[in-house]
Amino acid sequence: MPDIYAERGYGSRPLGFGAKPGLVVVDFQRGFVEPDFPMGGAPMVEAAVRNTVPLIAAAKRAGLPVIACVNGYDAPRAAPHWKVAPVLDLLRGTPAVELDPRIAAAGPDVVLMKSAPSIFFGTSAAAILTRERVDTVIVAGCITSGCVRASVIDAFSLGFRVMVPQDCVGDHDRAAHDQNLRDVERRYADVVDGAACIAAIERWRGANREANWEG
Secondary structure, three states, rough: OOOHHHHHHOOOOOOOOOEEEEEEEOOEHHHOOOOOOHHHHHHHHHHHHHHHHHHHHHHHHOOEEEEEEEEEEEEEEHOOOOHHHHHHHHHHEEEEEEEHHHHHHHHEEEEEEOOOOOOOOOOOHHHHHHHHOEEEEEEEEHHHHHHHHHHHHHHHOOOEEEEEHHHHHOOOHHHHHHHHHHHHHHOOEEEEEEHHHHHHHHHHHHHOOOOOOOO
C-alpha cells in the first residue's frame, strides 16, 4: 500500500542525536499509572514506567539533566477546559499528583507541576535545558496521544532535536499509541527505543568523561 505522506516528502530524513541529550519524563504520576485511579491501570503505561527507570539511571550516571513533571492544579478553577473530567481531580497535594514511586526513587533532577498538556507550556523546562546546553530532548511518559505528543511538538517548536523511545511512552489504547508515534515520526521526531537512547547517553558520557560531574 503506498504511503501518501512519504510520497510528499514526510519523514524523508532522520534527525539523529545532536551534541548533548537531556531527558524529560511526562506525567508518570500515580493518577495515570495506578489502577485505583480513573485514568490509571493501562498496561502500556505500566510497561513504559518500568522501561523509563533505567533510562533515567543512565542519564543521571552521565550527569545529564532529567526533568519530570506531573499534571496538577491548585484548584479546579486553575484548569483549562478539559473534556476529561478526572483531570479536574488532579489537585496539588493529593495522591494522584504524586510521582510514581519508581520514578521518584530514580531521582529526577527537577520535578515540575504543569497545568497544560506539554511539559514546556508555562514551565521552566525549556530554560533549564537551554542553560544546560542541551540540543536533543528525549521524551518519555504518558499519554502518547495527549501530553507526550504535545511535549514532542513543543520541543520541536523550541528548536530541539526530539527523540521518542517508543517503549518508554504509553497510552490507554495501542492504536492511538501507534498512530501518534507514526505521525510525530513523519514530522517532528525520531521514534527509537530505550536501548538506543541509553546507548547515545553512554556515547556522550564516554566523550565527555573529563567534564562529567562524576569524573
